[in-house]
Amino acid sequence: IECQGEVFHRESGEIMEQAAQRSLHMEIEHFAAPKTFILISTVMSWAKSNPPDPVNSFTEDDYRRRKPHPNFMDHINAEKLVLKLGKNVSFSTYVVASGIQYGAGEGVLHYFFKIGWLSETNAIPVFGNGNNYIPTIHVHDLAGVLQNIADHRPRFHYILAVDESLHTFQELVKCISKNVGPGKIEKIPQENAFLSKELTQTHVDMLLVNLRMEAMFLKETFNIKWVAQTGLVENIEQIVEEYKQSRGLLPLKIYIHGPPGVGKSTIAEEICKHYKLHHIKIKDVISESIAKLEKIVAPKEVDSDSVRQEGEDDDDEEEGENVEEAHELLAGIKESMEQNAGRLDDQYVIKLFKDKLKSMPCRNQGYVLDGFPKTYDQARDLFNYRCERGKVKDNVFFFTEFVISLTASDEFLKNRIINLPESVVAGTHYTQDRFLQSLNNFREINAEDETVLNYFDELEIHPQFIDVAKYEDPENRFIVKEIIKEIGEPRNYGLTDEEKESLERKAAEECLAREAKEEAERKRREAEERAERIANWEEWNKHLEEVKKQEQELLEARSIPLRNYLMRHVMPTLMQGLNECCKIRPDDPVDFLAEYLFKNNPDVK
Known part of the structure; x- marks a missing residue:
């Protein structure tokens, strides 16, 4: 009987108890060999228990004094029934009060993992003050507890299955936010939790439980090969990897290469829409980075009457530590642009691109690089593959895996630009002089022995070449279909x-x-x-x-x-x-x- 995560109405709970009682009583007399019955229940049957004292935690010895959450009365009734039926010699029963489960999909905490992974908000919500303690356990560790019970049939029949962590709701959400999401949390009223369609009443009850629990029996008796004995926070990297693998959430990293006017940006936008990726253009990266740096170095207004919320201090301190570095970087960028007529040196461009690719949205969903890097040296410096060969690289999570090279003749490109409306050409690099210069520069760069495509080819990331002139398709629909066919299915959440x-x-x-x-x-x-x-x-x-x-x-x-x-x-x-x-x-x-x-x-x- 699986009680975890289910809420029965009182009538259905009573029917279940009566049916189970009649069935088991009839079968017990005919058991040819001793049998073991394990009920996986929940710590929510302890939710309203009075703690022995403010410091110590609940243990199995306190189970007779447990008081359930009002919405989990059927769970405690099922626990009592199962323990009662276990008094027969040939029928052993056990109740396992499981902590809030996570791992291989994250269970109740999936809501916060999904919000963080989608990167659609600046902060992940915490309902209430977030100071309530939530007992947790990894699902693999819970399986280890059940296996030990089945193998050893211990003398104690009520067992707590929780890990050794004592983490608050706020600490759990903040850890998820830093490792999957935007890195920040936002405290909101508890009642706002019911505004989300993805959170049920059961989820909210579990998230707001406040229990300090210690599984003494597990420590003293069982020999468990723990997956996350110290809890979610200390094992978050492993948990995040499990989460992505179990839900097929793998980033897509694409680089689109081609001459000016071939349609890179238009095609990149369509690919981003289809796969829900982030479109990365050099102009946007530079402007966004400058705006972010200016915000960091701007004087902060201090409101003496305001009171900081708990959990915000660390973020402010980390930001404060980077102010001096941000000042230095911003000054270097502005100086470089002044000396180069608005252009930025490669060293700064590479730095800004690395920061962008390391951002959580790009790490989670992936990206489409639109025309950058342009040269072999830029690609090598951006991905740092050669100089970090054989070492643990911090760039492995943003290394490009698909290279699309759009090709077209100069005559085709010139005719395409000539036929563009004047309103589209004005103010862009598609004016006649600038376009021809850009096209000549592209041909010169890609005529050398070491090109950006050679760089990827050397790493066994072979480019897919698409002749744009082959498709009489101004809207690039057929080209996008060819690219999608090469890349495959999305690795993202399905549609909401x-x-x-x-x-x-x-x-x-x-x-x-x-x-x-x-x-x-x-x-x-x-x-x-x-x-x-x-x-x-x-x-x-x-x-x-x-x-x-x-x-x-x-x-x-x-x-x-x-x-x-x-x-x-x-x-x-x-x-x-x-x-x-x-x-x-x-x-x-x-x-x-x-x-x-x-x-x-x-x-x-």
Whole structure:
């Protein structure tokens, strides 16, 4: 029976207890061999217990005096039931009160790991004052406790499973923030925790628990091969690595190379959108770094009435220690730019790029380097691979793993720039003189024996070459698809619920609009066809009537001469012959009539 992380309604808890009790009582009598039953419960069944004294911690000896959190009454009832059933000789039962679990996904603490990893806020929230102690245990260590119980069947049946740490809520979140997120925390009211859709009532209850606990029985009896005996804070690097591996959160590090005007920035932006990476351009890196340095060296306003919140002192001290260094770096940057007509020496550019790539967002999600480094020496200095070979390198987490080289002929690039609107070209390096100069510089740099692509090639990071002129695609869609095909699936969190809902809603709206448009088009075509059929039918009928009329008139016109001829030459003699035939009534009237017409033909004399 697994109770950890579940909250049963009272009715369902009672049903579970009654069903378990009936089932186990019926089965115990038929056990052929002794059996062991282990219930994994939670320290939340201790949440409202009165501590023995302000200094000492709870131990297993205090379990009879434990008082549960109101939302975990079913857990303590399950604990009591399991211990009661274990009094049978052939059936041993154990209750393991587990600390708040972390590791291999981070459990309740996943909320803070995810916020930090996504780098969407300047500080990770701490609900309340954060001074409450949270007992914790790594899931692998909890598994070790269960294995020891199954192997040794100890005499003590209620066991605390917590590590040796005594960390407060604030200390845990601050450690996560420094190693995964922005490095800062922000205390907010406890009730704000319920504003997050990712935190349930159970999560909030566990995060706000205040228990100092010590697992004496584990220390004295069990032989556990601990993964994180001293807790999350002391083992944070290992925990972060487990977290990323278990959730497939691996950074993507891409370098895009190519001549000016080939579309590096546009393609880099699309790649960043698809993979949720950080677009790194030399101009942005320099301006952002200068702004950050100026903020550090700016005089701080001191408010004597304000009171610092706990947890902010360390951040301020660390920032204060860097003020002198920031002053020196800022002065060097400004001097270099003044002496070089606004350009910055490579040593400073390399320094600023390293700091950017070492930042937590780039370490977490990854980046797309847009056109820098440009030369072999810049690449070597930025990544420091050669001079640190064989040593522990601090740059291993930001070393580029994919190199995309966009190629195009000078003629193609010139035509592309010529066809750009004037509004786009104005104020950029795409003006005719500057563009041609930049293009010539690029060709010269990449015609040498040691180029930036050679640097990556030597390290077995072979560039993927894409001929931009091959694709008649001004929007670079096909090129982006080729790059995505080479790189593979994203290594990021999937879409959020809001993003999924938005995409599903958009897809449904598009589907409905498409169906409505198709239905309207079908009805329009049917109406046109129906109108056309009616028009054709009316036209056919009209034409038929006209034909009949013309035939009748033709027949009448043709019959007039014939009728006149008959009335003049045939009908008089014929009428006389018929009258005579009627009078005489010969045996063969036809022969009589023929004979009569022959004898009395006026044309025969």
